[in-house]
Amino acid sequence: MQLVNHGVDGGLSRQIKADVSEFFSLPLEEKSAVAIPPNGMQGFGHHFVFSKEQKLDWVDLLFLATRPVEERSLDFWPKKPPTFRDTLDKYTAELANVAEQLFRFMAEDLGVDHDALLGTFKGLPQCVRINYYPPCRQADKVLGLSPHTDGVGMTLLLHVNDVQGLQIRKGGEWFSVQALPGALVVNIGDVLEILTNGKYKSIEHRAVINPEKERITIAAFHSLHLPCTIGPLQELGNPHYKAIDGFEFTKGYFAAKLEGRRYLESLKL
Ligand SMILES: O=C(O)CCC(=O)C(=O)O
Numbered sequence: 082m083q084l085v086n087h088g089v090d091g092g093l094s095r096q097i098k099a100d101v102s103e104f105f106s107l108p109l110e111e112k113s114a115v116a117i118p119p120n121g122m123q124g125f126g127h128h129f130v131f132s133k134e135q136k137l138d139w140v141d142l143l144f145l146a147t148r149p150v151e152e153r154s155l156d157f158w159p160k161k162p163p164t165f166r167d168t169l170d171k172y173t174a175e176l177a178n179v180a181e182q183l184f185r186f187m188a189e190d191l192g193v194d195h196d197a198l199l200g201t202f203k204g205l206p207q208c209v210r211i212n213y214y215p216p217c218r219q220a221d222k223v224l225g226l227s228p229h230t231d232g233v234g235m236t237l238l239l240h241v242n243d244v245q246g247l248q249i250r251k252g253g254e255w256f257s258v259q260a261l262p263g264a265l266v267v268n269i270g271d272v273l274e275i276l277t278n279g280k281y282k283s284i285e286h287r288a289v290i291n292p293e294k295e296r297i298t299i300a301a302f303h304s305l306h307l308p309c310t311i312g313p314l315q316e317l318g319n320p321h322y323k324a325i326d327g328f329e330f331t332k333g334y335f336a337a338k339l340e341g342r343r344y345l346e347s348l349k350l
């Protein structure tokens with residue numbers, strides 16, 4: 082689903098695009114000032130690295146926890162460009178508002194109690210994964226991001242430049258998503274699929290690489306308020322998914338190493 086971006090001020094959206102592009106254009110030594118530490122998650126580097134032999138995804142990323150605000154680790158927030166921190170703070174606050182509105186509309190659409198749905202996302206916990214996909218002449222030999230579903234409630238994706246690369250899987254086939262200018266792509270994640278008892282489907286997706294042009298995107302993940310138990314909302318009939326502790330779910334998601342819908346399918350009854 083693409084949402085024309087009324088929720089985010091145009092100037093702010095331009096500013097975040099400029100700051101993010103500037104960060105990735107810095108020399109490696111400068112970006113490494115916020116490198117992900119061994120066994121860490123936040124900062125600049127790579128995720129889902131399990132062995133020296135594996136083929137890596139063709140992407141550099143900057144991953145930051147942005148909400149709740151008091152849990153930010155500012156050490157990993159770049160100081161260059163100097164406007165970066167302030168812009169990211171404002172941009173992510175706006176996106177949290179958009180996410181909250183969408184959760185409300187979804188509750189309405191499903192005819193469920195707002196609190197039952199919104200309670201799972203209380204305080205709107207949020208992380209951003211800023212993806213920089215370098216071009217690759219042999220683009221068909223690499224993947225920017227392996228097929229996966231997002232292990233969260235909902236992702237709001239902004240294209241920083243106009244290079245296409247996102248694909249979604251439907252009926253076993255891959256379809257390219259053409260980003261509309263000024264729009265956010267809204268991706269349903271695993272947690273919403275479980276909560277809605279499968280009425281909303283977590284979309285399997287991947288990112289492909291352009292042979293000539295770099296591609297930059299900002300994924301803002303809206304995730305669980307922990308601790309909690311995730312299970313289908315009672316109003317939605319016989320449950321089709323097991324109820325699972327939120328921490329267990331997150332551990333299982335990362336252990337499943339980006340293998341399409343495999344982990345989510347394992348939670349079906
Ligand atoms: O860059 C994209 O198009 C997809 C990003 C994505 O799926 C993610 O960061 O989880």
Ligand SMILES: [Fe+2]
Nearest residue numbers: 229230231286
């Ligand atoms: Fe994703």
